[in-house]
Amino acid sequence: xxxxxxxxxxxxxxxxxxxxxxxxxxxxxxxxxxxxxxxxxxxxxxxxxxxxxxxxxxxxxxxxxxxxxxxxxxxxxxxxxxxxxxxxxxxxxxxxxxxxxxxxxxxxxxxxxxxxxxxxxxxxxxxxxxxxxxxxxxxxxxxxxxxxxxxxxxxxxxxxxxxxxxxxxxxxxxxxxxxxxxxxxxxxxxxxxxxxxxxxxxxxxxxxxxxxxxxxxxxxxxxxxxxxxxxxxxxxxxxxxxxxxxxxxxxxxxxxxxxxxxxxxxxxxxxxxxxxxxxx
Amino acid sequence: xxxxxxxxxxxxxxxxxxxxxxxxxxxxxxxxxxxxxxxxxxxxxxxxxxxxxxxxxxxxxxxxxxxxxxxxxxxxxxxxxxxxxxxxxxxxxxxxxxxxxxxxxxxxxxxxxxxxxxxxxxxxxxxxxxxxxxxxxxxxxxxxxxxxxxxxxxxxxxxxxxxxxxxxxxxxxxxxxxxxxxxxxxxxxxxxxxxxxxxxxxxxxxxxxxxxxxxxxxxxxxxxxxxxxxxxxxxxxxxxxxxxxxxxxxxxxxxxxxxxxxxxxxxxxxxxxxxxxxxxxxxxxxxxxxx
Numbered sequence: 001x002x003x004x005x006x007x008x009x010x011x012x013x014x015x016x017x018x019x020x021x022x023x024x025x026x027x028x029x030x031x032x033x034x035x036x037x038x039x040x041x042x043x044x045x046x047x048x049x050x051x052x053x054x055x056x057x058x059x060x061x062x063x064x065x066x067x068x069x070x071x072x073x074x075x076x077x078x079x080x081x082x083x084x085x086x087x088x089x090x091x092x093x094x095x096x097x098x099x100x101x102x103x104x105x106x107x108x109x110x111x112x113x114x115x116x117x118x119x120x121x122x123x124x125x126x127x128x129x130x131x132x133x134x135x136x137x138x139x140x141x142x143x144x145x146x147x148x149x150x151x152x153x154x155x156x157x158x159x160x161x162x163x164x165x166x167x168x169x170x171x172x173x174x175x176x177x178x179x180x181x182x183x184x185x186x187x188x189x190x191x192x193x194x195x196x197x198x199x200x201x202x203x204x205x206x207x208x209x210x211x212x213x214x215x216x217x218x219x220x221x222x223x224x225x226x227x228x229x230x231x232x233x234x235x236x237x238x239x240x241x242x243x244x245x246x247x248x249x250x251x252x253x254x255x256x257x258x259x260x261x262x263x264x265x266x267x268x269x270x271x272x273x274x275x276x277x278x279x280x
Numbered sequence: 281x282x283x284x285x286x287x288x289x290x291x292x293x294x295x296x297x298x299x300x301x302x303x304x305x306x307x308x309x310x311x312x313x314x315x316x317x318x319x320x321x322x323x324x325x326x327x328x329x330x331x332x333x334x335x336x337x338x339x340x341x342x343x344x345x346x347x348x349x350x351x352x353x354x355x356x357x358x359x360x361x362x363x364x365x366x367x368x369x370x371x372x373x374x375x376x377x378x379x380x381x382x383x384x385x386x387x388x389x390x391x392x393x394x395x396x397x398x399x400x401x402x403x404x405x406x407x408x409x410x411x412x413x414x415x416x417x418x419x420x421x422x423x424x425x426x427x428x429x430x431x432x433x434x435x436x437x438x439x440x441x442x443x444x445x446x447x448x449x450x451x452x453x454x455x456x457x458x459x460x461x462x463x464x465x466x467x468x469x470x471x472x473x474x475x476x477x478x479x480x481x482x483x484x485x486x487x488x489x490x491x492x493x494x495x496x497x498x499x500x501x502x503x504x505x506x507x508x509x510x511x512x513x514x515x516x517x518x519x520x521x522x523x524x525x526x527x528x529x530x531x532x533x534x535x536x537x538x539x540x541x542x543x544x545x546x547x548x549x550x551x552x553x554x555x556x557x558x559x560x561x562x563x564x565x566x567x568x569x570x571x
Contacts, residue, residue: 005376005377006376006467006470006471006475006476006477006479006480007376007476007477011477012376012378015373015376015378016378016379016380018373019370019373019374019378019380019384022370022384022388023384023387023388026387026388026390026391026445027387027390028406028412028413029402029403029406029412029413030390030402032405032406032412033402033405033406036405048415049411049412049415050412050415050416090299091299091300091303092300094296094297094299094300095296095297095299095300097296098292098293098294098296098297099297102289102292102293102296103287103288103289103293104288104289104290104293104294105288107293110297110301112563113304114300114304115559115562115563115566116556116559116560116563117304117308117309117559118559118562119502119506119555119558119559119562120308120312120506120552120555120559121505121506121507121509121528121551121555122509123509123528123529123531123532123535123548123551124311124312124315124506124528124531124548124551124552124555125307125308125311125312125315126311126531126532126535126536127311127315127318127325127535127536127541127544127545127548128310128311128314128315129307129311130325131314132306132307132310132311147303147307148307150303151303151304151306151307151308152307152308154300154303154304155300155304158300183289183292183296187296208393208395211395212395212396212397212398212510213510214396214397214509214510214513214514215509215510215532219536230395230397230398233397233398233401234397234401234510234513234514244405247401247405248405251398251401251402254397254398255394255398258393258394258395259390259393259394261393262389262390262393266386269389269393270453273450273453273454273457274453274454274457
């Protein structure tokens with residue numbers, strides 16, 4: 001970024017100091033978790049939480065992964081979240097195309113309805129969603145959670161896809177339609193490939209949303225073996241009364257996938273932040 | 281949306297919208313309507329239900345934990361201006377092209393990635409009476425703070441962490457993107473006029489990103505009213521006492537811990553009204569933006 005700066009050297013140094021302090025304050029809790037996770041319970045009780053362990057121990061990780069069942073929970077998440085994501089993308093893509101590039105009478109009221117339903121908290125819906133899931137015999141099933149996630153998170157994905165499609169030139173659709181392509185064919189072979197960057201963006205947004213989701217999974221996935229990683233760690237402390245080092249190892253395990261996603265897709269994650277509100 | 285008046289595409293659009301509308305109807309619209317119905321009953325969440333009129337609402341208005349939830353929500357709302365000012369200030373600093381601004385932006389974004397459950401659990405350890413932060417405080421000031429054990433401190437911990445700190449990194453990316461759209465000439469003119477950092481920020485930057493600021497405020501209201509549960513559940517479980525109870529948490533406690541679904545339905549309707557108002561505000565903003 002080329003900058004016209006309004007601050008002088010002295011204040012630049014001051015600003016740097018302020019930012020470094022902010023970063024330290026932000027990373028300190030994380031740092032504590034990292035070092036605690038490598039300490040034995042004995043070493044943790046005796047040493048300062050700010051000092052790294054004298055000898056690094058992997059026992060907490062083994063304990064959390066196996067005894068705390070985090071390995072099982074991670075596998076559950078790695079199955080449920082990508083499956084949910086596929087359904088979510090199909091739903092948002094179709095709906096976004098319909099709102100962005102098709103003509104029909106009820107477009108405005110339906111789109112407003114989707115926008116209106118975007119923000120209601122899970123707890124507002126939980127009792128009835130739970131009843132509905134039980135009615136469909138989907139309690140404790142992956143399908144139950146996936147349907148609920150997709151329903152809950154797709155209004156936002158649809159909104160983003162709609163703004164993207166409505167900004168695309170209409171000629172593209174018209175040309176394809178004049179060539180005799182069906183609407184579905186136009187979407188699949190012309191519009192969807194062009195929308196790939198935005199599909200990737202909503203995929204990241206959807207992934208983070210589903211990966212971190214708690215209330216619905218807590219209600220629907222009742223048996224211990226079907227828990228997601230997020231649900232699993234949320235329940236850990238209460239059930240086992242885990243020691244701080246073991247809990248810290250569990251937290252680190254839970255962070256691996258989101259942090260890896262960020263490292264790999266940093267630019268796309270950044271775009272995801274601005275996709276929702278600032279257009280273009 | 282393009283508003284061409286050249287006929288319509290028949291039923292095809294409805295087929296494309298089918299999956300979405302079906303899911304929204306079943307999982308969002310229907311639950312909201314049913315909530316309203318059961319708020320007039322003594323439903324437990326299972327079994328039979330009896331119509332009891334406005335009794336749940338009457339009880340709610342006399343329920344201390346309800347008013348505590350409202351009060352806690354007000355405290356969290358008070359952190360929205362704090363978050364807005366802090367975030368814009370840091371973004372304006374980074375905008376000056378400080379060395380390493382990209383690294384700062386990336387590092388401060390980390391809390392967003394980890395999600396409310398991990399963040400809540402991290403701080404439930406970090407802020408303990410014998411936790412790392414209190415050890416640090418004790419060695420510097422000689423005294424400790426009951427971050428999670430005093431009701432006043434606990435709700436403010438929630439505000440500082442979840443309303444201000446967690447969203448800082450998100451806001452930096454968001455506001456920097458908005459500031460990037462400001463013409464450099466405006467800044468040059470401000471510099472020639474002798475405007476310093478503060479003047480430039482208040483007189484040039486903020487007015488130029490008004491839209492982004494408005495979106496940010498609405499977004500923050502959504503976070504406070506509708507996205508707090510997972511964090512509070514893992515940090516304090518609503519405690520100490522009702523110290524970090526919010527409307528969301530109250531619905532959870534009444535509906536799923538005390539098995540009073542009808543009564544929690546009354547709380548839900550209050551939360552619904554707040555959220556509906558926020559939703560309408562957001563739609564108005566989006567429409568002004570030309571969606």
